[in-house]
Every structure is written in structure tokens, then in C-alpha cells.
Amino acid sequence: MTTILDPTDERVPVRRSLTARPESVTGVVGLLNISKPRGDILIGQLEARLRERLPAVEFRNYAKPTFTKPAPLDLRQRIAEECGFVIEALAD
Amino acid sequence: MHDTTWFEINGKPSVFIASTEFTDAAEAQAVALGFPEVRRIFVPHPIQDATDDEMRAKADAIVDLVIEALVD
Amino acid sequence: MPLPSFSLATADGSLHHFPTGRHALLCFVKEDCPTCVLSMPLIQAAAEAFGESIDIWCIGQDAEGNARLAATFALAAPMLDDSSLHVSYRYDLDTVPTIILADAIGDELDRFIGFGRSDWQALFQRLITVTLSPAPVIDWSRYPESRPGCGSKSVEPGIAERLEAEMEGSPIRARRIDVGESDDIFEFMFEQGLTDGLPVVPPTPERVVRMLTGTKRDPQEVVGIVPPNLAPVTVEKIAINAVMAGCKPEYLPVVLAAIEAITTEQFNMHGVLATTLFPTPVIIVNGPIRDRIGMNYRMNVLGQGNRANATIGRAVQLVVRNVGGGRPGEVDRAALGQPGKYTFCFPEFEERSNWESLHVERGFERTDSTVTVYAGGAPNGIIDQLSRGAESLATSYGLALATSGHPKQYGHGEIVVVIPPEHVDTFAKDGWTKDQVRARIQEVTARPARELIRDEFCAEGITLQQAERIGLDTLVPKFRDPKNITFVVAGGEAGKFAAYLGGWVSGPMGSQMTTVKIRE
Numbered sequence: 001m002t003t004i005l006d007p008t009d010e011r012v013p014v015r016r017s018l019t020a021r022p023e024s025v026t027g028v029v030g031l032l033n034i035s036k037p038r039g040d041i042l043i044g045q046l047e048a049r050l051r052e053r054l055p056a057v058e059f060r061n062y063a064k065p066t067f068t069k070p071a072p073l074d075l076r077q078r079i080a081e082e083c084g085f086v087i088e089a090l091a092d
Numbered sequence: 093m094h095d096t097t098w099f100e101i102n103g104k105p106s107v108f109i110a111s112t113e114f115t116d117a118a119e120a121q122a123v124a125l126g127f128p129e130v131r132r133i134f135v136p137h138p139i140q141d142a143t144d145d146e147m148r149a150k151a152d153a154i155v156d157l158v159i160e161a162l163v164d
Numbered sequence: 165m166p167l168p169s170f171s172l173a174t175a176d177g178s179l180h181h182f183p184t185g186r187h188a189l190l191c192f193v194k195e196d197c198p199t200c201v202l203s204m205p206l207i208q209a210a211a212e213a214f215g216e217s218i219d220i221w222c223i224g225q226d227a228e229g230n231a232r233l234a235a236t237f238a239l240a241a242p243m244l245d246d247s248s249l250h251v252s253y254r255y256d257l258d259t260v261p262t263i264i265l266a267d268a269i270g271d272e273l274d275r276f277i278g279f280g281r282s283d284w285q286a287l288f289q290r291l292i293t294v295t296l297s298p299a300p301v302i303d304w305s306r307y308p309e310s311r312p313g314c315g316s317k318s319v320e321p322g323i324a325e326r327l328e329a330e331m332e333g334s335p336i337r338a339r340r341i342d343v344g345e346s347d348d349i350f351e352f353m354f355e356q357g358l359t360d361g362l363p364v365v366p367p368t369p370e371r372v373v374r375m376l377t378g379t380k381r382d383p384q385e386v387v388g389i390v391p392p393n394l395a396p397v398t399v400e401k402i403a404i405n406a407v408m409a410g411c412k413p414e415y416l417p418v419v420l421a422a423i424e425a426i427t428t429e430q431f432n433m434h435g436v437l438a439t440t441l442f443p444t445p446v447i448i449v450n451g452p453i454r455d456r457i458g459m460n461y462r463m464n465v466l467g468q469g470n471r472a473n474a475t476i477g478r479a480v481q482l483v484v485r486n487v488g489g490g491r492p493g494e495v496d497r498a499a500l501g502q503p504g505k506y507t508f509c510f511p512e513f514e515e516r517s518n519w520e521s522l523h524v525e526r527g528f529e530r531t532d533s534t535v536t537v538y539a540g541g542a543p544n545g546i547i548d549q550l551s552r553g554a555e556s557l558a559t560s561y562g563l564a565l566a567t568s569g570h571p572k573q574y575g576h577g578e579i580v581v582v583i584p585p586e587h588v589d590t591f592a593k594d595g596w597t598k599d600q601v602r603a604r605i606q607e608v609t610a611r612p613a614r615e616l617i618r619d620e621f622c623a624e625g626i627t628l629q630q631a632e633r634i635g636l637d638t639l640v641p642k643f644r645d646p647k648n649i650t651f652v653v654a655g656g657e658a659g660k661f662a663a664y665l666g667g668w669v670s671g672p673m674g675s676q677m678t679t680v681k682i683r684e
Contacts, residue, residue, distance in 0.1 A: 003368065004341050004368055006341055007404045009397075009487050015128075016101065018129050018130070018131070021105050022163060024163055034095075041147040049155040070095055080102050086099045087107050090110065091093075101342050102346070
């Protein structure tokens with residue numbers, strides 16, 4: 001990834017569009033727990049239900065060290081290398 | 093949501109799950125991060141004093157939405 | 165390891181230093197966090213019960229919020245202002261409230277985050293033991309068992325990066341934009357509307373830091389207010405756009421001076437941008453910096469090929485576009501525009517002129533380096549290969565300049581004529597001064613007012629009433645004031661071709677030529 005510095009007066013955020021979606025979920029899905037209390041129960045149940053619906057898909061679990069900060073870069077990079085999709089939960 | 097947008101930038105379809113308490117904050121954050129369309133799903137508040145069964149019910153209710161958020 | 169020492173002030177300016185030489189309770193809070201608000205009565209109770217023996221401080225993250233919190237709770241503890249977030253950052257806070265108990269030398273004894281009833285009860289027990297004070301009366305049943313805290317302001321998006329940069333001594337404060345591996349960085353910058361239509365150099369932090377080595381000025385110094393959005397522009401933002409334009413660090417002082425010049429009231433960049441006419445900032449460089457940075461003032465001086473000429477002008481245009489928000493079709497209303505709106509910058513060939521150079525004429529020392537900005541149009545050629553003397557050549561200039569804009573439009577303001585070396589020699593041979601050339605231009609262009617009247621042959625011109633007011637036979641010169649005719653020497657040794665750069669509305673209603681000294 002390249003980082004550039006914003007040449008504008010920063011009054012408007014740089015507008016991005018979502019990455020292209022495939023027609024179906026395949027390969028590996030990452031479940032990223034942001035590590036707020038009780039998120040684990042929701043994620044566990046979600047994973048169980050998703051496994052029923054998507055039996056050919058592999059699920060991998062990750063956790064942020066703290067919900068108050070974005071995930072460390074090395075964790076993000078590891079997830080991006082290992083997974084084709086990411087589900088992040090649960091902020092409250 | 094920072095993480096979700098980072099994954100989107102790096103080509104990974106992503107979805108962010110939060111409680112309904114986060115609806116407004118998530119909206120503002122999505123715009124601020126330049127990703128107004130970032131896929132997000134809200135489960136009913138409250139979370140911290142919900143029972144385990146209630147938490148599982150919240151998960152059951154969003155399975156379809158999660159899959160839809162990751163595909164076209 | 166002891167906690168980081170710090171000094172913070174209350175709103176009324178009284179400084180507090182940590183460690184304090186006795187036990188201290190540091191309570192990091194922010195007003196818009198409900199959990200902090202919930203905790204405030206307990207901080208207050210602790211201050212009242214133990215404040216004689218130990219230091220109990222609130223450390224607030226937002227100046228206005230601090231004042232409101234202190235007022236709402238009639239706070240006995242000092243409310244220290246950490247709105248710079250430097251202490252919050254050095255304490256690596258993720259969450260507020262964060263409550264830290266430290267001993268006399270600043271070693272941490274206890275810490276908890278968010279709200280926990282049992283945490284507070286344990287803390288009060290400990291403070292009773294430390295201070296031997298009586299236990300305060302607290303109705304614990306009014307408090308919930310626990311509440312999660314809120315994110316510390318020091319980890320909010322954008323702020324964490326700024327604090328990190330400040331702490332590391334990095335000059336960079338601009339927002340960082342991540343571009344994914346799968347995105348083509350050049351295409352990305354086009355899509356974001358950050359370019360003039362040509363590719364730009366990606367302004368990575370490394371390149372911008374390198375660009376900033378080109379000046380001694382503080383990266384956060386505000387250089388000007390850029391129209392049309394009236395956005396303050398810092399040295400750093402100009403450096404970012406200079407990187408994009410392709411500048412080398414040594415060009416940066418010229419770009420900075422040019423931005424200073426175009427953002428003056430008298431240059432009126434807003435008007436220059438918003439007009440449907442042709443003008444754009446034409447940047448004329450004088451002084452020793454021309455050679456130091458390798459500018460071209462010889463052959464093809466107004467053309468392509470020299471990096472400094474090309475990129476300095478482009479950087480100025482990109483600042484107006486990106487920082488000021490001046491984009492064609494939006495506030496830039498030019499009907500046709502002109503190629504100079506990509507870039508228009510050239511130096512004077514001072515050494516080849518027997519006249520005072522432009523900057524000396526405008527009151528600067530020959531050893532000063534300056535930029536002069538002029539709201540100018542594209543070059544129009546004046547071809548005179550046959551004049552052997554100054555008078556004939558100046559006559560040619562007058563005949564050509566009479567048509568500037570329109571042959572029947574008179575009373576023009578500023579104009580710039582770029583004079584090539586061979587024409588310089590022709591004027592020099594007869595010892596003509598600039599003022600003599602100006603006078604001859606006014607003389608040659610002068611027409612009786614009756615010839616400028618709107619008529620059936622050509623509807624342009626002045627009204628009959630205007631002509632009568634002037635006097636039908638009164639001679640009217642093309643330019644309101646000969647001083648508005650500016651000569652700049654530049655170009656190749658061979659070729660008896662000058663060029664004039666048509667002006668815009670000059671004077672207080674329009675734009676006035678502006679010269680600024682270049683600071684290194």
C-alpha cells in the first residue's frame with residue numbers, strides 16, 4: 001500500500017468506493033473481534049450460522065488488542081494475506 | 093470502521109457490525125473516512141447487559157445481511 | 165518505571181507539575197463521555213475527603229468541555245487542560261475515564277479505566293489507608309456496577325497520527341491517504357480530482373519531507389489565504405503540491421513567494437480565477453536564484469523543457485486548485501482559458517539587458533531574488549526583423565499593442581512585453597530608455613476619440629457620448645498610464661521576435677502586478 005499526503009484543504013474527505021464484490025462468498029472469511037465485552041458470543045454464534053450456510057468456506061478468527069484503536073498494521077496485513085473477506089464485530 | 097475501510101482499500105469485501113447505539117457515529121465516521129457506502133449492520137442495543145441467549149438471537153437475525161454485505 | 169512527568173495548567177493559568185512529591189490521583193476525562201460524567205461526583209468526593217493530603221487532579225481533553233465539567237460539578241480538584249492531548253498521548257491512553265494513582269516520586273500504584281464500582285470502592289479504601297482520613301459518605305447504590313469508558317480523544321482518527329508526528333518531531337501534519345495495492349496510484353489521483361489533467365508525482369510523506377528541506381520556514385507557517393475557498397495554506401501544503409508538480413526542493417522558496425504574491429489583496433487571485441477572460445498568474449523570477457536553481461531565460465524561454473520553469477508555475481496552479489478549490493467549470497469561469505493555466509513561469513535574462521531589471525525597477529536590490537506575478541494572457545508575437553533603430557522598433561511594438569484585446573478597446577491597464585536580446589540591442593544602439601519606448605508606444609497607439617466610436621462597421625468601441633465627453637479629436641492612448649507597460653528581457657540570441665502578454669482588468673477593481681522577495 002502507498003500512503004500519500006492530502007494536497008487539499010481537507011474540508012472534504014477523499015471519496016472512496018467499495019471494492020468490487022464477487023457473486024458469492026468463497027475461500028477464507030476472517031472474523032475480526034474488536035475485543036469489546038460480549039462481542040465474542042455474537043461472533044461465535046454468527047460463525048456457527050455462517051458455517052451452516054456456507055459449508056465450503058473456511059472461517060478464521062482474529063482479535064484486536066483493544067477496541068479503542070484501529071488494529072495494528074501487522075494484524076491487518078496478516079488478515080489481508082490470509083482472507084478474502086472480513087467481518088468485524090462488535091462495536092457498541 | 094477504520095479497519096473495515098482499510099480492508100476495502102486493500103481489495104477485501106468487508107462488513108462492520110455494531111449496535112444501534114452506533115448508528116449515528118458510524119454514519120459520521122463512514123463519511124469522514126470517505127466511504128459513505130461502507131457496509132455496516134446494526135444489531136439492537138443493549139449489548140453489555142444482554143443475556144447469552146439474547147446475544148445469540150442478535151447474531152441469528154443478521155446472518156443473511158452479513159452474507160449479502162460481502163457479495164454483489 | 166515512573167510515569168512520564170508533565171506540567172499542565174488550569175484554565176486560569178496556574179501550572180501543576182507531576183510528580184508532586186506526594187501521592188497523586190490523576191483522573192483523565194472528557195466532557196462528552198457519559199462514563200466520565202458518571203465518575204465526576206466520585207472524583208469530587210475524593211478531592212473533598214483526601215485533597216488535604218494528596219493531589220487529586222482532573223485532566224480534561226477539551227478546553228471548553230473542561231470548563232463545563234468544572235462548573236457543572238463545582239469541582240474542588242484542579243481541572244488541568246490537556247487539550248493538546250500531549251499528556252494523554254504519552255500516557256498511552258485508550259479510554260477515558262482513566263484513573264491512575266501514583267506515589268510521591270511518580271510510580272504507578274493503581275490504574276483502572278471506564279467505570280467500575282468495585283474499582284472505586286477499592287480506591288477509596290486505599291486512599292483512606294494512605295491519608296488516614298475518615299471515609300467519605302457515598303451512596304454506592306446510586307452507581308451501576310460497571311460502565312465501559314469512551315475512546316480517549318488522543319486515539320481519535322487523524323489525531324493519533326498528528327500526535328505521533330508531533331512527538332517524533334516530524335514536520336508532517338497533513339491527512340494521510342492510503343491507496344491500496346490494487347489501485348494504480350496515478351489513476352487514483354486523477355479520480356480524486358487532484359491533478360491538472362497531467363500525471364502528478366505521488367506526494368508520499370518521504371518526498372514531502374525532502375521537499376521541506378528546500379526552505380528554513382516552519383512547515384506549519386501559514387503563507388497565505390487561497391481563494392476561492394479562502395483556505396489558509398501552510399508551507400507543508402505548498403510542499404505537497406510542489407512535489408506533485410515535479411519541483412525539486414530548491415525550487416520551493418520560489419513557489420512559496422509566488423503563493424504569497426498571488427494571495428495578496430492587490431493581486432486578487434479570486435478575480436483572476438473567476439473571470440471568463442484569459443488571465444492566469446504569470447510568474448516572473450529575478451535575482452540570483454534563477455541560476456542557482458537552473459532556470460531557463462534563454463532560447464524557448466516561454467516554452468517547454470526546463471524543469472524549474474515548468475514545475476514552479478505548475479505548483480502554483482495546483483495550490484490554487486487543490487487548496488483553494490479553484491477548478492475550471494466551477495469558480496474558474498474562463499470561456500477559453502489558455503495553455504499558461506498549466507504553468508506560466510519564466511526568469512528575466514537580466515545579464516543580457518542594459519536596462520534595470522524588473523525587480524530593481526520595482527524597488528528591490530539587484531542581489532535580491534524576487535517573484536513578480538502578473539495576471540496575464542497567452543503570448544502574442546510581435547514580429548519586427550527589419551527595424552535598424554529604436555524608434556522604428558518601438559513603433560512596431562505600438563502598432564502591435566494597439567490591437568491587444570481589440571483595436572477599438574482603449575484605456576487598457578497593465579501589459580507585459582517580453583523583449584528578446586536582438587531587440588534589446590536595437591534599443592541599446594540608440595541608447596533608448598524603457599520610458600522612451602513606453603512613450604513611443606503611447607504616441608503610436610493614440611487615436612482620435614471619434615475613431616473609437618461604436619459604428620456599423622464594428623459595434624465594439626466607446627459610445628458617441630463618451631467620445632464627445634473626451635473630445636472627438638482628442639488623442640486617446642491605448643494604455644491609461646505608460647507605467648503600466650512592463651518590459652522583461654528574455655529569450656534566445658537569434659530571432660527578432662518579441663511577445664506581449666495581454667492583461668486583464670487592472671487597478672484596484674482588478675489585479676495589480678505584485679512583487680515579493682524570495683525568502684530561503
